[in-house]
Amino acid sequence: MPPRRISDVNYMDVDSDSDVSIVDDDDFGGRNKKGKGKATDKKKKDKGKSKAKEQPYAWEASYTRSWDTVQEDEAGSLQTAVADLMARSRRRRLLAPSGAIRRTIIRHLILILDLSSSMLDRDMRPNRFDLTLEYAREFIVEWFDQNPLGQIGVVGMRSGLGERLGEMSGSPQDVLKSISERHKIEPAGEPSLQNAIEMARSSMSHLPTHSSRELLIIYGSLTTVDPGNIHETLASCIKDKIRVSIVSLAAEMKICREFSDKTGGQFGVAMNEGHYKDLLFELIPPPFLRSTTTTTSSSTKQTTSIPADLMLMGFPTRLPPTSAPALCVCHSALKSEGFLCPRCGAKVCDVPTDCDICGLMIVSSPHLARSYHHLFPVKGYIAVTTLQDSPPPSQNCHACARPFPPPITSTISEGMSPLSRYKCPDCNNDFCTECDVFVHEVVHCCPGCGK
Numbered sequence: 001m002p003p004r005r006i007s008d009v010n011y012m013d014v015d016s017d018s019d020v021s022i023v024d025d026d027d028f029g030g031r032n033k034k035g036k037g038k039a040t041d042k043k044k045k046d047k048g049k050s051k052a053k054e055q056p057y058a059w060e061a062s063y064t065r066s067w068d069t070v071q072e073d074e075a076g077s078l079q080t081a082v083a084d085l086m087a088r089s090r091r092r093r094l095l096a097p098s099g100a101i102r103r104t105i106i107r108h109l110i111l112i113l114d115l116s117s118s119m120l121d122r123d124m125r126p127n128r129f130d131l132t133l134e135y136a137r138e139f140i141v142e143w144f145d146q147n148p149l150g151q152i153g154v155v156g157m158r159s160g161l162g163e164r165l166g167e168m169s170g171s172p173q174d175v176l177k178s179i180s181e182r183h184k185i186e187p188a189g190e191p192s193l194q195n196a197i198e199m200a201r202s203s204m205s206h207l208p209t210h211s212s213r214e215l216l217i218i219y220g221s222l223t224t225v226d227p228g229n230i231h232e233t234l235a236s237c238i239k240d241k242i243r244v245s246i247v248s249l250a251a252e253m254k255i256c257r258e259f260s261d262k263t264g265g266q267f268g269v270a271m272n273e274g275h276y277k278d279l280l281f282e283l284i285p286p287p288f289l290r291s292t293t294t295t296t297s298s299s300t301k302q303t304t305s306i307p308a309d310l311m312l313m314g315f316p317t318r319l320p321p322t323s324a325p326a327l328c329v330c331h332s333a334l335k336s337e338g339f340l341c342p343r344c345g346a347k348v349c350d351v352p353t354d355c356d357i358c359g360l361m362i363v364s365s366p367h368l369a370r371s372y373h374h375l376f377p378v379k380g381y382i383a384v385t386t387l388q389d390s391p392p393p394s395q396n397c398h399a400c401a402r403p404f405p406p407p408i409t410s411t412i413s414e415g416m417s418p419l420s421r422y423k424c425p426d427c428n429n430d431f432c433t434e435c436d437v438f439v440h441e442v443v444h445c446c447p448g449c450g451k
């Protein structure tokens with residue numbers, strides 16, 4: 001887009017000039033003679049201008065940043081840098097609470113996307129909008145992988161209105177389809193936080209109490225155009241126990257911070273592309289069950305822990321593709337494949353879902369098992385620093401049976417084992433670096449003790 005590029009260059013010129021003048025005011029304001037100050041001022045101005053021409057976009061600067069973060073070691077290899085990154089995630093795992101935690105595994109999330117004109121800003125590459133769509137797709141796929149019992153709906157904020165882009169659905173394909181047509185969700189106008197939140201709230205009002213109600217707002221603008229008092233919306237979100245998390249692409253806004261603080265969500269301002277993705281992906285694991293509800297000062301709510309609640313679930317019968325075609329209750333379409341509700345025998349297309357006839361929650365048992373690991377996480381392995389003589393240490397990794405590599409002599413960061421051995425605190429078996437990562441991020445079960 002050549003016209004935009006030119007206008008951006010002009011904009012950058014003005015910007016760099018104003019920066020320089022601020023610096024000059026500080027440097028030469030009182031002490032130096034005016035003439036000298038002016039000469040340097042002009043020189044700096046020219047320098048700023050040429051710099052702006054070389055680098056018209058902020059994102060072009062990030063190309064120089066990317067290789068600053070990965071440093072080669074003395075031998076010119078990148079191995080230590082990679083090991084350091086792995087050690088960082090290991091330290092984070094050890095900080096996380098181990099043992100059984102109560103989490104909401106049946107989740108309902110509404111993704112609210114800012115589709116205002118501020119999303120066309122190019123401070124992220126290629127622009128905020130395209131990057132958001134890309135990350136949203138990755139987020140949805142990963143979210144469903146980790147939360148197979150969850151459902152996602154999509155709402156957009158555009159021209160002062162809230163737009164329902166996708167109904168609440170448990171199928172990743174349906175959710176991805178709602179944001180797949182880029183030309184239909186082209187950014188325009190101003191966003192309205194209140195309209196979008198009210199729209200999301202109304203579509204969550206029917207949900208049962210054992211499921212979580214969450215909003216994730218990706219917000220690029222610094223303003224909101226609201227028809228009423230947004231604090232009333234905040235109060236009703238708190239009342240409905242809706243957790244609002246916000247990822248801002250511009251800067252912190254007081255109302256956004258207030259929404260996430262008071263509803264127990266998370267708030268973050270993305271500093272760059274990588275940080276933006278981190279902020280989003282932090283919201284993928286299911287949230288802790290809030291144990292304290294002592295927000296109201298009156299005597300009504302003073303419970304410290306929510307009592308365990310039994311819930312009804314049905315495991316459906318899967319129909320083979322060769323079965324006789326029948327109408328499904330969800331779309332009234334003639335299909336041979338599908339699932340039968342174990343209570344009323346109605347045919348549904350996809351699980352997990354609530355039966356349209358009897359209201360029973362229908363889940364498949366693999367989905368339930370897959371959500372299980374969030375409740376009982378594998379304990380973090382401890383980095384082994386010295387080898388003890390008794391009992392004699394095993395020569396091979398307990399999981400993959402490969403021999404351990406020779407000890408690393410270069411610099412070791414915290415949480416990293418110089419012997420590349422990581423010990424399970426329960427079964428005391430040693431594992432190699434790769435297996436440690438694989439166990440905690442993919443398998444979610446220790447091969448030594450089965451926990």
Ligand SMILES: [Zn+2]
Pocket residue numbers: 328329330331332333348349350
């Ligand atoms: Zn159907």
Ligand SMILES: [Zn+2]
Pocket residue numbers: 341342343344345346355356357358359360
């Ligand atoms: Zn049923």
Ligand SMILES: [Zn+2]
Pocket residue numbers: 397398399400401402431432433434435436
């Ligand atoms: Zn191994």
Ligand SMILES: [Zn+2]
Pocket residue numbers: 424425426427428429446447448449450451
């Ligand atoms: Zn173990």
